[in-house]
Amino acid sequence: MKRLFNRCLLILTGTALLSANAMAADPAVCKTVRMGVVSWTDVVATSGVADVLLTGLGYDSKQTSAVQQIIFAGIRDKRLDIFLGYWKPAMDNNIAPFLAARQVKVFATPSLSDAQATLAVPQYVSDAGLKTFADIARFKQQLGGKIYGIEPGSGANTDIQKMIDSNHFGLGGFKLIASGEAGMLAAVQRAVNRKEFVVFVGWTPHPMNINMKMAYLTGSEDVFGPNEGAATVSTVTAPDYAERCPNVNRLLENLTFTAAQESQLMVPIMDRKTPQDVARQWLRDNPEDLQRWLAGVTTLDGKDGVAAVQASLKP
Numbered sequence: 001m002k003r004l005f006n007r008c009l010l011i012l013t014g015t016a017l018l019s020a021n022a023m024a025a026d027p028a029v030c031k032t033v034r035m036g037v038v039s040w041t042d043v044v045a046t047s048g049v050a051d052v053l054l055t056g057l058g059y060d061s062k063q064t065s066a067v068q069q070i071i072f073a074g075i076r077d078k079r080l081d082i083f084l085g086y087w088k089p090a091m092d093n094n095i096a097p098f099l100a101a102r103q104v105k106v107f108a109t110p111s112l113s114d115a116q117a118t119l120a121v122p123q124y125v126s127d128a129g130l131k132t133f134a135d136i137a138r139f140k141q142q143l144g145g146k147i148y149g150i151e152p153g154s155g156a157n158t159d160i161q162k163m164i165d166s167n168h169f170g171l172g173g174f175k176l177i178a179s180g181e182a183g184m185l186a187a188v189q190r191a192v193n194r195k196e197f198v199v200f201v202g203w204t205p206h207p208m209n210i211n212m213k214m215a216y217l218t219g220s221e222d223v224f225g226p227n228e229g230a231a232t233v234s235t236v237t238a239p240d241y242a243e244r245c246p247n248v249n250r251l252l253e254n255l256t257f258t259a260a261q262e263s264q265l266m267v268p269i270m271d272r273k274t275p276q277d278v279a280r281q282w283l284r285d286n287p288e289d290l291q292r293w294l295a296g297v298t299t300l301d302g303k304d305g306v307a308a309v310q311a312s313l314k315p
Contacts, residue, residue, distance in 0.1 A: 025302030030245035032060045036071030036083040039151065039180055042205050042233070043085030045265040046111065048275025050084060050255060052283065053293060056309035058300035059248065067153055069094050075238050076103035081245075082252065083236040089225035090117050090155035095236070105239045107253065110232035112205070114259045117156060118220055118229030119147070120202025122192050123213035130199070132219035137170035142197035145174050148187055149201050152178045156201045159223050168223070188212075203231075205262035207270050251297045261289075284313055 033054050037047045047063060054061040064071075064080060068091055074080035076098055086095060086106060098104045121130050130139050136147075147164075149157040157178050163171045177187070184200060185208065191198035192212060202208060202216060220228055235252050242249040268278045283290050290309065297305040 025298055026245050026247040026300055028300075030059070030248060031300055032062060033245075033248055034074075034079065034081045035061060035063045036074055036080045037063050037065050038068055038071065038085050039065060039182075040085060041181060041207070041266045041269055042112075042203075042262050044275050045262055045269055045278065046084050046255070046257060048269075049265070049279040049282065049293075050082075050252070052276055052279040052312075053251060053255075053309060054248070056312035057247075057251075057297070057305055058308065067151060068155075069153060072098045072104055072236070075236065076101075078238065081238055081241060082248075084111065084233075084252075084255070086234045086236045087115065087117060087155070088232050088234060090159075090231060093155055093158060094153075102239055104236050105241070107235045107237075109253070109256070110234045111256050112233035112259065112262065115204060115231040115233055116216065116229050117201065117203035117231050118224040119160075119199055119217045120214050121197075121199050121217065122188075123215050124195060125197050125199070126215035128197075130197070131215070131217065133169045133217055133221065133223070134219055135217075136174075136199060139197055140173065143174075143199055144197075146177050147171070147174055147199050148177045148179075148184050150178070150184055151180045156224070160201075163223060168221075203229075205257075205259040205266065207263060207267045210263060210267065211270075247298055247300070251293065254293045254295055254297065280313055283309070 035047055035050065037043055051061040051063065064074065066074070068085075071080060071083050072095055075083065088110075095104065095106075099106065119133065119136075129135060136143070147160055149160050151157070157176060160176050163169060164174050164176060177184075179187070188198055188200050189212075199217070202214060208214065216228065218228055225231060235255070237249070237252070238244075265278055265282060269275055291306060294305045294309060299305055299308045
């Protein structure tokens with residue numbers, strides 16, 4: 001009788017384990033993960049990590065590069081599923097209507113909690129006396145009356161233009177120079193090479209903090225958010241994505257970084273290595289991150305996620 005009971009217990013336990021695995025797997029409709037990516041190197045880097053992990057787990061990861069407004073609209077219109085780059089508060093105004101209409105969902109826990117975005121200058125400009133937002137107007141001639149922003153329509157550019165339009169800090173006569181990240185950084189580097197004055201949107205994580213001696217301006221009066229532009233970065237998905245694709249959603253919840261980690265990931269990408277190659281090398285060199293990011297995550301068909309990704313990383 002005891003032997004029969006033990007056999008039944010084993011059968012029930014095995015059935016429960018099989019059921020758990022089946023529940024962990026995502027339905028076939030989740031196989032293609034459509035990811036929006038803005039052209040900010042930190043978002044490109046973290047999206048590259050997600051891409052490599054998803055591919056190793058048996059998913060088809062499809063990336064679409066676009067500005068943030070188009071990405072939010074893409075999630076609303078069911079053309080995109082996820083976005084790993086919601087910078088708060090820089091993107092607050094752009095995401096606000098989508099949140100109000102419950103067309104997107106922001107993860108409660110940020111993927112990056114120690115970010116910062118505000119105006120910055122090269123260190124030699126700070127040493128010359130341009131240390132605060134209120135100092136900018138005093139150096140208008142040396143700055144050529146220009147403030148260098150990022151891509152058109154970004155939250156940072158909107159904040160700069162508001163300062164100019166309202167003559168906040170006496171910036172009424174200044175001109176916002178809008179361009180993508182690469183264009184802005186190229187202009188800043190030219191100024192640095194010539195020891196010219198320049199003020200620009202700076203942020204961390206980013207290799208600019210490693211490659212250039214720079215200083216963030218203070219006294220911003222919360223123009224770029226409280227605490228001199230302190231920021232977080234969060235993942236955004238379709239509102240019902242967690243219910244439809246719980247396994248991918250679990251991966252996204254696990255996918256957290258520090259500013260130091262992201263800056264290190266970004267350096268080789270800035271040197272023209274592909275985000276996927278950088279991500280693969282990072283996962284080989286940092287097995288503890290691989291284990292952390294894949295905790296409780298399976299392959300698309302419910303198998304061991306860690307083993308599958310480790311196999312995919314072999315040369």
